[in-house]
Amino acid sequence: MACANKLLSPIHFRPIPFSVQNSLLFAKVSHTHLNNEHFPPKTLSALTTDLIKSYFDKGSIQEAHTLFDEMSHRDVVTWTAMITGNISCNRHSRAWTMFSDMLRHGVRPNAFTVSAVLKACKSLNLVALSCGKLVHGLAIKIGTRGSSIYVDNALMDMYATCCDSMHDARTVFDDIVMKNAVSWTTLITGYTHRGDAYGGLRVFRQMFLEEGELSPFSFSIAVRACASIGSGILGKQVHAAVINHGFEPNLPVMNSILDMYCRCRLASEAKQLFSEMTKKDTITWNTLIAGFETLDSKESLCIFSQMVSEGFSPNCFTFTSVVAACSNLAVLHCGQQLHGEIVHRGLDNNLVLSNALIDMYAKCGNVADSLKIFSEMPSTNLVSWTSMMIGYGAHGHGKEAVELFNEMVRSGIKPDKIVFMAVLSACSHAGLVDEGLRYFRLMTSYYNVAPDRDIYGCVVDLLGRAGRLKEAFQLIENMPFKPDESIWVSLLGACKAHKEPSMGKLVASRVLDMKSNRAGTYVLLSNIYAAEGKWDDFASLRKLMRGMRNKKEAGRSWIELKNQVYSFVVGDKSVSSNELVSEVLELLIMHMKDVGYGPDLDCFVHDMEDETLIKT
DNA sequence: TCTGTCAATT
Numbered sequence: 332m333a334c335a336n337k338l339l340s341p342i343h344f345r346p347i348p349f350s351v352q353n354s355l356l357f358a359k360v361s362h363t364h365l366n367n368e369h370f371p372p373k374t375l376s377a378l379t380t381d382l383i384k385s386y387f388d389k390g391s392i393q394e395a396h397t398l399f400d401e402m403s404h405r406d407v408v409t410w411t412a413m414i415t416g417n418i419s420c421n422r423h424s425r426a427w428t429m430f431s432d433m434l435r436h437g438v439r440p441n442a443f444t445v446s447a448v449l450k451a452c453k454s455l456n457l458v459a460l461s462c463g464k465l466v467h468g469l470a471i472k473i474g475t476r477g478s479s480i481y482v483d484n485a486l487m488d489m490y491a492t493c494c495d496s497m498h499d500a501r502t503v504f505d506d507i508v509m510k511n512a513v514s515w516t517t518l519i520t521g522y523t524h525r526g527d528a529y530g531g532l533r534v535f536r537q538m539f540l541e542e543g544e545l546s547p548f549s550f551s552i553a554v555r556a557c558a559s560i561g562s563g564i565l566g567k568q569v570h571a572a573v574i575n576h577g578f579e580p581n582l583p584v585m586n587s588i589l590d591m592y593c594r595c596r597l598a599s600e601a602k603q604l605f606s607e608m609t610k611k612d613t614i615t616w617n618t619l620i621a622g623f624e625t626l627d628s629k630e631s632l633c634i635f636s637q638m639v640s641e642g643f644s645p646n647c648f649t650f651t652s653v654v655a656a657c658s659n660l661a662v663l664h665c666g667q668q669l670h671g672e673i674v675h676r677g678l679d680n681n682l683v684l685s686n687a688l689i690d691m692y693a694k695c696g697n698v699a700d701s702l703k704i705f706s707e708m709p710s711t712n713l714v715s716w717t718s719m720m721i722g723y724g725a726h727g728h729g730k731e732a733v734e735l736f737n738e739m740v741r742s743g744i745k746p747d748k749i750v751f752m753a754v755l756s757a758c759s760h761a762g763l764v765d766e767g768l769r770y771f772r773l774m775t776s777y778y779n780v781a782p783d784r785d786i787y788g789c790v791v792d793l794l795g796r797a798g799r800l801k802e803a804f805q806l807i808e809n810m811p812f813k814p815d816e817s818i819w820v821s822l823l824g825a826c827k828a829h830k831e832p833s834m835g836k837l838v839a840s841r842v843l844d845m846k847s848n849r850a851g852t853y854v855l856l857s858n859i860y861a862a863e864g865k866w867d868d869f870a871s872l873r874k875l876m877r878g879m880r881n882k883k884e885a886g887r888s889w890i891e892l893k894n895q896v897y898s899f900v901v902g903d904k905s906v907s908s909n910e911l912v913s914e915v916l917e918l919l920i921m922h923m924k925d926v927g928y929g930p931d932l933d934c935f936v937h938d939m940e941d942e943t944l945i946k947t
Numbered sequence: 948t949c950t951g952t953c954a955a956t957t
Binding site: 450646649 | 954955956
C-alpha cells in the first residue's frame with residue numbers, strides 16, 4: 332500500500348505530458364496490482380481516485396481534471412472526489428457543474444455526494460437557495476435525508492448560512508433522531524452568526540438539558556455569542572461550564588474566552604485568565620493585544636513588547652492592533668518604528684495592515700505619509716479609500732477628499748455609507764457646504780445608498796458649522812426617523828458657536844424633551860444660559876446634573892517627550908512632577924498670547940464644587 | 948477499497 336502510494340506519486344511524472352503520463356500510470360498500477368500477491372485488491376478506479384485526490388491536495392487542478400476525463404469508467408466515488416476536490420480549491424460553481432454532469436451521466440449520488448454538494452450550494456450565495464432546495468428534494472428522493480447524519484447536518488448548515496432560513500434549519504434539526512456534536516454546533520453557529528446570540532445560547536442550554544454530545548466547538552461558539560451581546564455574566568457561566576467539562580486544555584476555547592472578556596470590557600478578568608493560561612500561542616497574544624487596543628492602548632503596546640521578548644513572532648494581525656493603538660495614542664515615533672518592523676518582516680503588502688498604517692499616519696498628523704502608503708499599495712479596498720478620505724478631512728483638505736471620492740468611483744469601487752460620512756465630514760471641516768449637500772443628494776438619487784441617522788448627523792454638522800442653522804433645523808424636523816439626542820446637541824453647539832440665542836433656545840427645548848442622562852448635554856445647555864446671563868436657569872441645570880451624579884468624561888491630551896508619552900486631563904497634577912511638561916505648556920501659552928490668541932472664556936464654567944474646569 | 952458535515956485572532 333505504502334509502496335503503491337510512493338510509486339503513484341505524481342511528482343515522478345512531472346515532465347511528461349498528461350495523457351502519456353496517465354497511460355504510464357495505468358500500466359504501472361496494473362503491473363503492481365498483478366505482480367504483488369500481498370497487495371490488497373484495490374480496483375483501478377479506486378487507485379485512480381486516490382491519485383485524483385492527491386492532485387487536488389497539491390493544487391494541481393488541471394491534472395486532476397485531465398486524469399478524470401481520460402478515465403473509461405467513473406463511479407459515484409470518482410465523481411464525488413472531483414466535486415470535493417473542486418470545493419477544497421474554492422471552485423464552488425465548478426463543483427456544482429460537476430454535480431449536474433454526474434446526474435446527466437445517470438450516476439446516482441450517495442450521501443457523500445449530497446453532503447459535499449450542499450457545501451458548494453452554501454458558498455454560491457446568489458443561487459444558493461434554489462440549488463440547495465433542489466438538492467434537498469433530491470436527498471429525500473434517494474433516501475439519504477434522514478438516514479445520513481452528514482447529509483442532515485450539511486442541509487442544516489446550508490439553510491442556516493444562506494438567506495434567512497433559520498426556520499428551515501431548525502425544522503431539519505428537530506427531525507434528526509440521533510443528533511451529534513456537529514448538529515448542535517451547526518445550529519448554535521447558525522443563530523449566533525445571524526446576530527441572534529440569545530437564540531444560539533438557548534440551543535446551547537437545550538444541548539445540556541437533552542444531554543447532547545458536547546464538543547469544544549460548541550463551547551467556543553457559545554462564548555462568542557456571549558461576547559457579541561457583551562454579557563460578561565453569561566460569559567462567566569460558560570467559562571465555568573468549560574472548566575467543569577474539562578475543556579480547559581483546548582486552546583481555541585480558551586482563546587475565545589479571553590476574547591470574550593476583552594469584548595465585555597472586563598480587563599482584569601482578561602489579564603488574570605491570560606496569566607493563568609499554561610499554553611499560549613500567537614492567537615492568544617493577538618487576542619489580548621487586540622482587546623487592549625480598545626480598552627487601554629498604552630497597555631496593549633506593553634503587552635506587545637512582552638510578546639516579542641518572550642520569543643513569539645508577531646504577524647499581520649498583531650501589527651494591525653498595535654498600529655491602531657498608536658493611532659489612538661497619536662504616538663508617531665512608535666508608529667514609525669512599527670512601520671519599519673513591518674517592512675523588515677515583509678508584511679507591508681498586507682491590505683488590512685496598510686489600511687491601519689494610513690489611519691495611523693493621518694491620526695498622528697502626518698497625512699503626507701498616509702498618501703505615500705496609499706499610492707504605493709498594490710491593491711486597495713473600500714477601507715483604504717475611506718481611511719485616506721478621513722485623513723484628508725481631519726486635516727482640512729476637503730477638496731482632496733472629494734477628488735479622491737470621484738477617483739474611487741471611477742476605479743469601479745461602489746461607495747458605502749461610511750465613505751459618504753467621510754466625504755460629508757471632510758466637506759464640513761473645509762467649509763464646502765454646497766459640495767457636501769450635492770453628495771448628500773447624489774447618495775440616494777445616484778448611488779442608491781440609504782442615509783441613516785449618522786449621515787443626517789454629518790449633514791446637520793455641515794450646515795451647522797457653516798451657520799446655516801435654519802436649514803439644519805428643518806433637516807432634523809423632516810428626517811425619516813426620530814432624531815436622537817446627539818443630533819440636537821450637535822446643532823445646539825452650532826447655535827452657540829454662531830451666537831444664535833433664539834435658535835439656541837428652540838433647539839434647547841428639543842434637547843430637554845429627550846430627558847437626557849448625558850452630562851455633556853447639560854454642560855452645553857448650562858453654558859448657553861450662562862453666556863446669556865440667565866443665572867437662574869443655569870443654577871437649576873447644574874443642580875439637575877449633580878442629582879444625576881454624572882460627570883462629563885474629561886477630555887484627555889497626550890504629549891510625547893523624549894520617548895515617553897504623557898497623558899493628562901485639565902488640572903491634572905500627576906504630570907506636574909515632570910517640570911519639563913509644565914515648562915513646555917507655559918511656553919506654548921505665552922506664544923499663543925503673543926500671536927493674539929485668547930481662550931474663549933464663554934466656553935468655560937467654573938464648577939465650585941469639585942474645583943475643576945470643565946471644557947465643553 | 949476511494950469520497951463527507953462544525954470552531955477561535957484584525
